[in-house]
Amino acid sequence: MASLRPRTLPLSVRALRSTLRSSRPSPNYLFSAPASTPSTQTHPARAHSTSSVSADELSHFSSLASSWWDPMGHSRILHLMNPLRHEFIASCLAEGTPSPNPTSTAATLNYLDVGCGGGIFAESLARTIPLDPTGPAPTPTLAASMTAIDPSTDLIQMAREHARMDPTVDTHLRTGRFKYLNTTLEDVLAGNAGAPTPASTPTNSSSTSTQLTPPQYDIVTLFEVLEHIDPKTSTPLSFLTNCLRALKPGGWLIGSTISRTLPSFILNQVIAEAPWPIGVVPRGTHEWSKFVNPDEVKGWLQEGLMRAADTGVSRGGGAIAEGMRWKCVGAIYIPGIGWKMVPGSEDWGNYFWAVRKEI
Amino acid sequence: MRPISRAVLRSYVCPTCRHGISAGRRRFGSKSDSPDLYDVVCVGGGPAGLGLLAALRASPITSKLKVALIESQDLRKAKAWDLEPNQFSNRVSSLTPSTVSFLRSIGAYDQLDVNRVQEYQDMQVWDGQTGSRISFDWSMETSPFEEMRTVATMTENANLVRALLRRIADSGDENLSLFSNSTVASIENGSDLKPEGPDLSAWPIVTVKPTGPAAETETPKRIAARLLVGADGINSPVRSFADIPTQGWDYGRHGIVASLALAEPATQPFPASKRTAYQRFLPALGGPIALLPLPNNHATLVWSTTPENAAYLKSLPTPAFLAMVNAAFRLDMTDLTYMMGMQSSSSSDSTHSHQDELNWRVQHTPLPSQIPPPATAVQTGTVASFPLRFRHAAQYISPRIALVGDAAHVIHPLAGQGLNLGLADVASLSKTIQYAVSHGMDVGDLLTLERYSSERYLPNAKIGGACDLLHKMYNVPGEGPITWARSVGLGVVDRLPFVKSFLMKNAEGY
Numbered sequence: 001m002a003s004l005r006p007r008t009l010p011l012s013v014r015a016l017r018s019t020l021r022s023s024r025p026s027p028n029y030l031f032s033a034p035a036s037t038p039s040t041q042t043h044p045a046r047a048h049s050t051s052s053v054s055a056d057e058l059s060h061f062s063s064l065a066s067s068w069w070d071p072m073g074h075s076r077i078l079h080l081m082n083p084l085r086h087e088f089i090a091s092c093l094a095e096g097t098p099s100p101n102p103t104s105t106a107a108t109l110n111y112l113d114v115g116c117g118g119g120i121f122a123e124s125l126a127r128t129i130p131l132d133p134t135g136p137a138p139t140p141t142l143a144a145s146m147t148a149i150d151p152s153t154d155l156i157q158m159a160r161e162h163a164r165m166d167p168t169v170d171t172h173l174r175t176g177r178f179k180y181l182n183t184t185l186e187d188v189l190a191g192n193a194g195a196p197t198p199a200s201t202p203t204n205s206s207s208t209s210t211q212l213t214p215p216q217y218d219i220v221t222l223f224e225v226l227e228h229i230d231p232k233t234s235t236p237l238s239f240l241t242n243c244l245r246a247l248k249p250g251g252w253l254i255g256s257t258i259s260r261t262l263p264s265f266i267l268n269q270v271i272a273e274a275p276w277p278i279g280v281v282p283r284g285t286h287e288w289s290k291f292v293n294p295d296e297v298k299g300w301l302q303e304g305l306m307r308a309a310d311t312g313v314s315r316g317g318g319a320i321a322e323g324m325r326w327k328c329v330g331a332i333y334i335p336g337i338g339w340k341m342v343p344g345s346e347d348w349g350n351y352f353w354a355v356r357k358e359i
Numbered sequence: 360m361r362p363i364s365r366a367v368l369r370s371y372v373c374p375t376c377r378h379g380i381s382a383g384r385r386r387f388g389s390k391s392d393s394p395d396l397y398d399v400v401c402v403g404g405g406p407a408g409l410g411l412l413a414a415l416r417a418s419p420i421t422s423k424l425k426v427a428l429i430e431s432q433d434l435r436k437a438k439a440w441d442l443e444p445n446q447f448s449n450r451v452s453s454l455t456p457s458t459v460s461f462l463r464s465i466g467a468y469d470q471l472d473v474n475r476v477q478e479y480q481d482m483q484v485w486d487g488q489t490g491s492r493i494s495f496d497w498s499m500e501t502s503p504f505e506e507m508r509t510v511a512t513m514t515e516n517a518n519l520v521r522a523l524l525r526r527i528a529d530s531g532d533e534n535l536s537l538f539s540n541s542t543v544a545s546i547e548n549g550s551d552l553k554p555e556g557p558d559l560s561a562w563p564i565v566t567v568k569p570t571g572p573a574a575e576t577e578t579p580k581r582i583a584a585r586l587l588v589g590a591d592g593i594n595s596p597v598r599s600f601a602d603i604p605t606q607g608w609d610y611g612r613h614g615i616v617a618s619l620a621l622a623e624p625a626t627q628p629f630p631a632s633k634r635t636a637y638q639r640f641l642p643a644l645g646g647p648i649a650l651l652p653l654p655n656n657h658a659t660l661v662w663s664t665t666p667e668n669a670a671y672l673k674s675l676p677t678p679a680f681l682a683m684v685n686a687a688f689r690l691d692m693t694d695l696t697y698m699m700g701m702q703s704s705s706s707s708d709s710t711h712s713h714q715d716e717l718n719w720r721v722q723h724t725p726l727p728s729q730i731p732p733p734a735t736a737v738q739t740g741t742v743a744s745f746p747l748r749f750r751h752a753a754q755y756i757s758p759r760i761a762l763v764g765d766a767a768h769v770i771h772p773l774a775g776q777g778l779n780l781g782l783a784d785v786a787s788l789s790k791t792i793q794y795a796v797s798h799g800m801d802v803g804d805l806l807t808l809e810r811y812s813s814e815r816y817l818p819n820a821k822i823g824g825a826c827d828l829l830h831k832m833y834n835v836p837g838e839g840p841i842t843w844a845r846s847v848g849l850g851v852v853d854r855l856p857f858v859k860s861f862l863m864k865n866a867e868g869y
Binding site (some may be wrong): 030070079083086124125127128139141161165167 | 800
């Protein structure tokens with residue numbers, strides 16, 4: 001999302017971007033974009049859309065694919081933020097884990113990373129999965145498996161290529177403890193991630209619950225995703241509700257995003273996307289109007305928790321919303337020093353948030 | 360920088376071409392030639408390399424990493440190193456308190472033979488030209504009732520190396536490979552082990568060749584490094600592989616070292632445990648002479664001087680050499696320059712002439728109060744010399760490469776900071792690796808390693824530059840503005856406690 005060098009993209013990238021623009025698929029197609037691996041069968045675009053990702057966003061990020069892993073490239077700021085994500089997850093798990101034995105240090109947690117992009121977080125978490133599944137977890141994130149999904153075929157392909165350069169991660173890819181799927185959250189919930197499904201009638205998120213497979217994930221992560229939701233095809237509420245549906249009871253939904261306030265407008269739109277050398281983020285990465293404030297996230301999650309309570313009756317969910325375990329902390333990037341968690345700075349821009357699905 | 364590897368270019372190459380490239384590569388490949396994978400491979404088993412290994416093994420976060428060390432010397436011999444109590448190796452270093460606390464934190468300090476280690480609490484530095492003096496001790500910082508604080512701790516490098524080897528041995532041999540008596544035959548980039556293996560095209564592969572008798576029987580081993588650490592000295596092969604240039608110059612000076620026995624001090628130190636290090640700048644002879652305390656009234660000598668003077672001093676018979684050392688702490692520049700040119704032959708007559716000359720001249724020289732007790736004996740075989748150089752690598756890191764110690768920087772020894780900087784590198788790199796492991800980062804990734812280089816590059820440049828400046832200032836003989844400035848400078852610093860304490864804290868820190 002950011003770079004410290006001139007943002008003039010290489011010619012090849014510009015060409016790629018223009019290709020993508022000219023052949024931009026429809027949102028409907030993108031949502032169910034077929035995975036590109038041979039193991040996954042392709043299927044025609046489905047008629048309905050429950051995708052949360054907008055076509056503009058998709059082509060924007062696909063065009064940045066080639067320098068996603070360049071430590072000095074446009075994603076540098078994201079790379080630098082990544083260790084904080086691990087620390088925030090560890091701080092959540094310190095309050096409680098879905099595993100029956102809360103003090104256990106065994107690697108037992110199954111992660112789902114929604115909107116993994118080029119895999120900056122997913123790959124780093126996969127690296128902490130012990131090669132010996134019975135061995136102790138090397139980090140407090142206690143990962144046993146990681147499933148990372150993104151609707152961009154280019155990004156998933158690039159993420160897979162990059163993961164092969166680390167033998168540990170490559171081994172996890174081969175054993176299936178680490179998976180990159182070119183799919184959407186909605187497909188994962190329907191239990192057909194990456195696999196073809198017959199076209200079905202349009203459904204909305206609250207009425208699909210009866211078709212869902214049981215929730216499988218202990219942790220669902222949503223890093224820098226909420227601010228890229230397409231308001232035309234989805235709402236943050238339905239998207240977050242789906243994220244909560246994927247969680248086991250006791251699991252955590254953890255994310256980070258940017259708040260929509262005056263300081264964040266100045267920081268993220270005016271300064272960060274300014275022309276080089278001031279700006280560090282490619283122009284067009286963020287749309288300020290899509291940013292979400294912590295209280296908005298909290299409100300949606302309360303509503304989402306009630307909806308995700310699988311009775312389908314919202315009446316019984318009131319207690320769930322009231323007892324919701326909610327964490328939120330701001331993060332600030334200081335040039336020359338790096339990212340720092342600063343409690344109370346949630347309204348200035350970037351912040352981490354987490355919610356626990358009660359047992 | 361080494362050429363951009365294919366892995367980096369991969370994303371720019373279209374999928375069809377990419378397939379073509381990789382298909383041709385491993386047609387004859389088989390599983391048997393895939394290298395052993397290691398997380399950290401350290402080339403060089405000196406104090407820096409062994410320090411890194413010991414630090415990684417000591418931390419619960421990094422103790423499970425698979426690590427290897429390649430050293431051309433025999434590490435078993437180094438581990439069994441032993442000397443008579445009153446014999447001292449001539450390779451001695453001074454450890455600053457922060458280095459000592461790092462060694463303690465990794466459990467290596469306890470493995471030092473404490474009877475061979477000497478702390479000192481006072482350091483006397485003066486200018487042979489002007490007589491201006493500065494005394495470094497912590498007396499203005501501590502109350503008279505406290506124990507005097509240590510300025511630095513002298514230890515033989517062999518004692519330190521043995522301690523680190525013992526510490527590493529204590530950590531068990533799981534996930535640890537020590538390639539002793541081995542050299543690096545080659546370093547090259549790996550290949551993509553498609554389809555059955557990972558893509559190692561951006562990983563350095565080290566070919567380790569046994570030396571000595573084992574060279575005939577054992578075949579070279581190929582090991583792949585997630586992070587390849589160059590702790591391999593001034594001519595670092597790892598640095599050449601990474602194509603990292605160095606800047607620097609030779610000082611045109613040699614350092615003479617020797618292990619000496621000293622006479623009993625004329626006045627007993629107070630408190631009794633107080634020891635003093637002495638350094639006198641000799642502008643006319645090309646550099647300072649330093650006498651650093653070792654146990655039982657022994658001392659190690661470091662004398663920086665011109666190669667001609669060094670050759671002359673080494674050619675002297677022992678009594679004449681001792682007379683020169685004692686003269687260097689006592690006589691003025693004119694007398695010393697004269698004695699440095701005295702005919703020396705092996706005849707007994709002329710060997711005494713140096714001592715006679717000193718005895719005669721010292722009667723006519725006003726002696727300052729801070730001179731060390733006279734040296735009475737040189738341990739046989741310990742007089743040696745080495746060229747003094749300044750080197751600084753353009754960068755310490757490259758993808759999957761990090762340089763530490765002399766591979767990254769070589770500085771003038773006048774402040775005794777070389778080993779301390781190397782161990783400070785190691786402390787920083789091991790901390791960086793711990794951070795990476797606990798945050799899911801790849802320990803060889805540039806984003807990981809930049810934490811190390813940004814922490815170490817400037818401090819090393821600062822200290823290296825300060826030593827360089829001191830060397831140059833104290834090489835201006837005669838009476839001139841620089842001579843005047845340095846004497847005023849030292850005088851002012853010595854009289855302003857807060858400036859001095861600031862300087863000492865800086866010298867103490869990494």
